[in-house]
Every structure is written in C-alpha cells, then in structure tokens.
Amino acid sequence: MARRGKLVLQIAAVCVVGLLLALLGWRLASRQAGQNVAAGVERGEAPAAPDFTLEELDGTGEISLAELRGKAVVINFWASWCVPCREEAPRLQAAWEKWQDEGVVVLGINAQDFVGDARTFVARYGLTYPNVHDGPGSTLGRFGVTGFPETWFVDREGRLVGARIQGPVSEQELEENIRLAAGSGEQAAGTVTEGGS
Amino acid sequence: MTRRLAVALLAALVLAAPALASEQHPTLAELEGEVYCPTCKTLLAISNAPIAERMREFIRARIDAGDTKSEIRDALVAEFGEAVLAAPPKEGFNLLAWVLPFAGLAVAGVVVGLLAWRWTRSGRGARSSRQGEPSLDGHRRLDPEVERRLDEELARFDG
Numbered sequence: 001m002a003r004r005g006k007l008v009l010q011i012a013a014v015c016v017v018g019l020l021l022a023l024l025g026w027r028l029a030s031r032q033a034g035q036n037v038a039a040g041v042e043r044g045e046a047p048a049a050p051d052f053t054l055e056e057l058d059g060t061g062e063i064s065l066a067e068l069r070g071k072a073v074v075i076n077f078w079a080s081w082c083v084p085c086r087e088e089a090p091r092l093q094a095a096w097e098k099w100q101d102e103g104v105v106v107l108g109i110n111a112q113d114f115v116g117d118a119r120t121f122v123a124r125y126g127l128t129y130p131n132v133h134d135g136p137g138s139t140l141g142r143f144g145v146t147g148f149p150e151t152w153f154v155d156r157e158g159r160l161v162g163a164r165i166q167g168p169v170s171e172q173e174l175e176e177n178i179r180l181a182a183g184s185g186e187q188a189a190g191t192v193t194e195g196g197s
Numbered sequence: 198m199t200r201r202l203a204v205a206l207l208a209a210l211v212l213a214a215p216a217l218a219s220e221q222h223p224t225l226a227e228l229e230g231e232v233y234c235p236t237c238k239t240l241l242a243i244s245n246a247p248i249a250e251r252m253r254e255f256i257r258a259r260i261d262a263g264d265t266k267s268e269i270r271d272a273l274v275a276e277f278g279e280a281v282l283a284a285p286p287k288e289g290f291n292l293l294a295w296v297l298p299f300a301g302l303a304v305a306g307v308v309v310g311l312l313a314w315r316w317t318r319s320g321r322g323a324r325s326s327r328q329g330e331p332s333l334d335g336h337r338r339l340d341p342e343v344e345r346r347l348d349e350e351l352a353r354f355d356g
Binding site for chain 2: 079081082112113114115117135136137138
C-alpha cells in the first residue's frame with residue numbers, strides 16, 4: 001500500500017513538472033514565432049502573416065486578417081500617446097483614399113492604449129480607414145513588433161511582403177510597398193527602416 | 198468565553214478598517230503598486246513611459262470621481278486586459294496562482310517531515326544494531342572496535 005502511494009506521488013510530481021515545462025516551452029515558442037516572422041520579412045522570405053481577430057475601435061464589430069484575404073493590407077501598429085504616429089497618420093489616410101478602390105485596405109491596430117484616447121486620435125486626424133483595438137497588445141509579440149509606429153504589408157495571399165517600416169512611414173515607402181503587396185510592383189528584398197518610438 | 202469572542206471581533210474590526218478605507222478611498226500610490234505599465238512590463242510606480250503617465254492621469258481622475266479601488270482596477274482591466282494587474286484576481290482559474298504556492302509549501306513540509314521521521318528512525322535502528330544486544334548486567338555493549346581500543350588503553354595504563 002505504501003509502495004503504491006509512493007508511486008502515485010512520484011507520477012503526480014512528474015506530471016506537475018512536465019506541465020510546467022510544457023507551459024514554459026509554449027511561452028518561449030510563441031515569443032519566438034514573432035521574432036521568426038520579423039526575421040523572415042527582413043530576409044525577404046514573405047512568411048504567412050499571423051492571423052488575428054480584434055474588435056473595431058468604434059465598437060461596430062470585429063475584423064480578422066483572414067477575412068481580408070484577396071486584398072492587399074497595410075497593417076499599421078500605433079498608439080495615441082506615440083508622437084511619431086501623429087506625423088504619419090495623414091499619410092496613411094491619403095494612401096487609404098488613393099488605394100481603397102484597388103482592393104487595398106489600410107488597417108490600423110491601436111495597441112496598449114485607452115480606447116477613448118484612440119477614438120479622439122482618429123477623430124482629430126480624420127481617419128476613415130478601419131482601426132481595431134488591442135488593449136493588451138497581444139498581436140505585437142506575434143509580429144515581433146518592437147515599438148510604435150510600425151507598418152507591415154500583406155499581399156493578397158496573406159503573406160508579409162516588402163519592407164517592415166519601424167518608425168513613421170513615408171509616402172514613398174507606402175507607395176512602393178502597397179504596389180508590391182497589391183501585385184502591381186516588383187518583388188523587393190525585405191528591408192527594415194527604423195526611427196519609431 | 199463571551200469576553201474572548203468580543204476581543205476577537207474587536208481585533209477583526211481593527212484589521213478590517215484600513216482595508217475597507219483603502220477600498221473606498223484608494224490613493225494613487227496604492228494603485229501604482231498594484232498595476233503594471235503595459236509597454237514596459239514593470240510596476241506603474243517605477244515606470245515613466247508615456248502610457249504610464251496617461252494611466253496615472255486616468256487613475257487620479259477616477260479617484261477624484263469617487264471610484265473605489267475595485268472599480269478603478271476593473272476599468273484598467275477592461276482597457277488593457279488582466280495582464281495589467283500585478284497580482285492575478287482571486288477568482289476562477291487565477292485562484293490556482295494563489296492556492297498552489299501554499300499547497301506546494303504544505304506538501305513540501307509534509308514530505309520533509311516524513312523524511313526526517315524516517316531518517317531519525319533508521320538512524321536509531323542502525324545505532325542500536327551497531328551497539329549490539331544488552332549484556333547480562335543490563336548495560337548495552339560497546340562497539341567491538343571501541344571495546345578493543347579501550348582494552349588497549351587500559352592495558353597500557355595498567356602497564
């Protein structure tokens with residue numbers, strides 16, 4: 001009886017340790033996945049964009065990246081407290097107005113921010129492109145985002161292409177990378193430009 | 198008996214009063230020690246990130262509006278998720294985080310106690326087997342080696 005009890009205790013201990021190791025592994029793997037995506041883009045590999053479903057900032061519903069398949073998507077990570085985000089907002093709006101009829105979507109991901117502040121930001125800069133809210137910032141790790149603002153480009157097949165823009169995106173960068181993602185540009189090697197907060 | 202009960206009740210009231218005051222009238226300093234800055238993943242109290250400043254502003258405004266500590270914490274969780282809390286809430290699955298460390302300590306205490314008891318018992322057993330059976334006069338026999346050395350010393354002393 002004592003031997004059986006000892007065996008049960010040993011099995012329980014092994015299970016607990018195994019569970020903790022599995023949790024640690026899962027945590028490390030999910031963090032590594034974001035870094036792999038970023039590294040893949042930098043090497044010009046066009047990895048699949050991590051999918052996400054987030055609530056729209058205006059509270060009207062949800063948007064998932066998967067449902068935008070077939071369109072080129074400009075993903076812009078931003079926050080209202082980020083100073084360079086104010087600089088680039090009008091450029092993103094201009095790109096949206098220019099490209100939306102060509103099957104291009106500009107999608108803002110507002111992260112680690114108060115919803116109220118983000119709505120004020122959208123109203124102040126007259127942004128009409130869709131924006132979603134990610135308060136805890138769960139998408140940041142999956143893309144390997146290191147700061148705000150950061151802009152990524154997804155082609156019509158859901159692959160990350162072109163440059164990963166760290167810092168405020170310029171008109172020229174938007175034009176070049178949107179053409180590439182929409183299929184009307186030439187495949188450029190993945191590059192990274194820096195200068196964000 | 199009645200007096201003891203009254204003392205216990207009084208002590209409970211004395212201890213509960215500050216907790217109740219803290220819940221009803223929280224301070225910024227208290228909440229800064231219970232909430233994380235979402236961008237830098239450190240306590241709000243030691244963060245100077247832009248969002249941390251904005252969170253302090255938010256907390257001050259809610260305190261001025263008369264919100265309780267729970268209401269302010271809930272509002273922050275609604276904005277930034279549960280990860281904004283320095284300690285997980287004591288409910289549901291998160292309860293495990295509170296219970297497991299104490300359960301682990303209790304189990305470890307029982308295991309250490311059992312092992313110590315077993316080692317003490319086996320040590321005693323080994324000692325008694327080394328010392329052998331009691332002699333005819335009722336005293337325990339010495340270890341043969343010790344007995345031999347003692348005989349040698351006594352012989353040298355006598356000699």
